[in-house]
Amino acid sequence: MPKRALTPELIAATALELGDRDGDPAMSMRRIAAELGCDPMAIYRHFANREALLDAVADLALAGVAAPGPDLRWDQRLSELLTEVRGAALRHPGIAAHVAARPPLGANGRRLSAAITGALADAGLTPSGVVQSTQALIAYVAAALAMTVKAGARDERWHRVSAVLGAGMPVVGSEEQFAYGLRLMINGIRGEAAGGGQGSVHSPIRE
Amino acid sequence: MPKRALTPELIAATALELGDRDGDPAMSMRRIAAELGCDPMAIYRHFANREALLDAVADLALAGVAAPGPDLRWDQRLSELLTEVRGAALRHPGIAAHVAARPPLGANGRRLSAAITGALADAGLTPSGVVQSTQALIAYVAAALAMTVKAGARDERWHRVSAVLGAGMPVVGSEEQFAYGLRLMINGIRGEAAGGGQGSVHSPIRE
DNA sequence: ACCTGAACACCGTTCAAGT
DNA sequence: ACCTGAACACCGTTCAAGT
Numbered sequence: 048m049p050k051r052a053l054t055p056e057l058i059a060a061t062a063l064e065l066g067d068r069d070g071d072p073a074m075s076m077r078r079i080a081a082e083l084g085c086d087p088m089a090i091y092r093h094f095a096n097r098e099a100l101l102d103a104v105a106d107l108a109l110a111g112v113a114a115p116g117p118d119l120r121w122d123q124r125l126s127e128l129l130t131e132v133r134g135a136a137l138r139h140p141g142i143a144a145h146v147a148a149r150p151p152l153g154a155n156g157r158r159l160s161a162a163i164t165g166a167l168a169d170a171g172l173t174p175s176g177v178v179q180s181t182q183a184l185i186a187y188v189a190a191a192l193a194m195t196v197k198a199g200a201r202d203e204r205w206h207r208v209s210a211v212l213g214a215g216m217p218v219v220g221s222e223e224q225f226a227y228g229l230r231l232m233i234n235g236i237r238g239e240a241a242g243g244g245q246g247s248v249h250s251p252i253r254e
Numbered sequence: 255m256p257k258r259a260l261t262p263e264l265i266a267a268t269a270l271e272l273g274d275r276d277g278d279p280a281m282s283m284r285r286i287a288a289e290l291g292c293d294p295m296a297i298y299r300h301f302a303n304r305e306a307l308l309d310a311v312a313d314l315a316l317a318g319v320a321a322p323g324p325d326l327r328w329d330q331r332l333s334e335l336l337t338e339v340r341g342a343a344l345r346h347p348g349i350a351a352h353v354a355a356r357p358p359l360g361a362n363g364r365r366l367s368a369a370i371t372g373a374l375a376d377a378g379l380t381p382s383g384v385v386q387s388t389q390a391l392i393a394y395v396a397a398a399l400a401m402t403v404k405a406g407a408r409d410e411r412w413h414r415v416s417a418v419l420g421a422g423m424p425v426v427g428s429e430e431q432f433a434y435g436l437r438l439m440i441n442g443i444r445g446e447a448a449g450g451g452q453g454s455v456h457s458p459i460r461e
Numbered sequence: 462a463c464c465t466g467a468a469c470a471c472c473g474t475t476c477a478a479g480t
Numbered sequence: 481a482c483c484t485g486a487a488c489a490c491c492g493t494t495c496a497a498g499t
Contacts, residue, residue, distance in 0.1 A: 086465055182426055183435030190397030219389055228390030234445045235438030283473060293484055
């Protein structure tokens with residue numbers, strides 16, 4: 048097989064493939080290099096360090112996620128988009144934890160963040176509310192994703208949480224659980240947009 | 255200095271101290287052993303592996319957090335408790351990321367989880383809602399914590415997110431940002447308890 | 462000037478050898 | 481039976497030596 052010229056794109060795609068196939072410990076500089084048939088140091092020509100490479104791989108994992116069209120209501124757009132982000136990350140189990148752990152600064156991350164802020168602006172939040180809600184939603188998706196990843200594989204510890212909290216309940220990390228929490232956030236945002244202004248931390252909508 | 259007898263408690267306390275002082279890469283089996291003046295393998299007498307040790311250390315970091323008294327309203331109890339959990343974790347920067355990354359299965363974690371479920375039960379949620387909301391809240395706190403930890407140190411990448419999302423806004427990982435997201439969740443829970451039952455994902459309280 | 466790969470300074474964990 | 485520490489199989493990254 049002819050050795051293709053090394054590019055950032057090829058390196059990231061190879062790392063993603065390797066992670067999908069053999070799990071995230073397979074995404075070491077050495078093993079990625081071996082898969083590419085090059086010296087480990089050759090990768091450092093294209094990425095400053097492992098962190099930078101994983102940023103690119105994490106962003107690549109979100110490439111397939113499309114922002115929902117503007118014909119949907121803001122809350123539907125949000126829940127569809129974030130559910131798809133979660134799904135896309137889970138389709139790449141090797142990098143999912145990294146997607147959850149790092150800020151969405153890549154091309155796809157910025158594109159999807161912009162879609163979130165767009166939906167929130169349509170919800171009628173203040174500019175400050177838009178930014179803060181975006182960050183809160185990203186935080187929630189990241190955490191739910193991290194939980195799902197940990198609950199998967201053979202790490203049964205998160206399953207024990209379900210046992211501790213209550214029997215017969217939706218399993219930690221399930222899509223059901225994700226949707227529930229997302230609904231809480233969106234309902235909270237709706238309340239914020241409708242009534243509550245700045246200092247409503249302890250003032251309920253109705254007592 | 256006389257070498258104290260090795261116990262799980264002493265090992266965990268030493269690891270926590272080491273993490274506080276020199277950051278989380280200092281919490282390696284080898285360096286903890288060096289600090290204790292023992293062979294690295296001696297730790298494996300008391301913990302199955304590094305994961306198990308970090309579980310204990312993460313739980314220890316939450317030892318000082320007290321569950322708020324029952325004289326407060328459920329929503330105040332929640333926001334006080336979760337704010338204190340975040341604060342306690344941040345006081346131990348070495349282990350904060352691990353607190354965020356693992357399920358609250360230690361003694362303190364279970365104690366605090368129970369306090370959350372107690373508050374949510376008082377809010378009037380269904381048993382299933384209590385469990386799912388608990389998990390969603392834990393997810394949110396974990397993620398906000400992880401963001402704050404990453405935003406600190408010299409990882410300026412999360413700060414760039416603020417720049418991307420909008421200028422002059424509360425910084426990612428700030429207490430302000432944390433409180434805002436927490437308010438969203440609590441308001442969402444209030445809505446869930448008051449009106450919305452099972453399938454209200456797309457049915458707003460008011461249109 | 463560019464690239465390679467040996468070497469450095471680490472890891473977590475296994476396991477054989479010592480007491 | 482218990483404990484020690486050498487050894488295994490790795491890391492990410494630096495840097496000197498080669499072309």
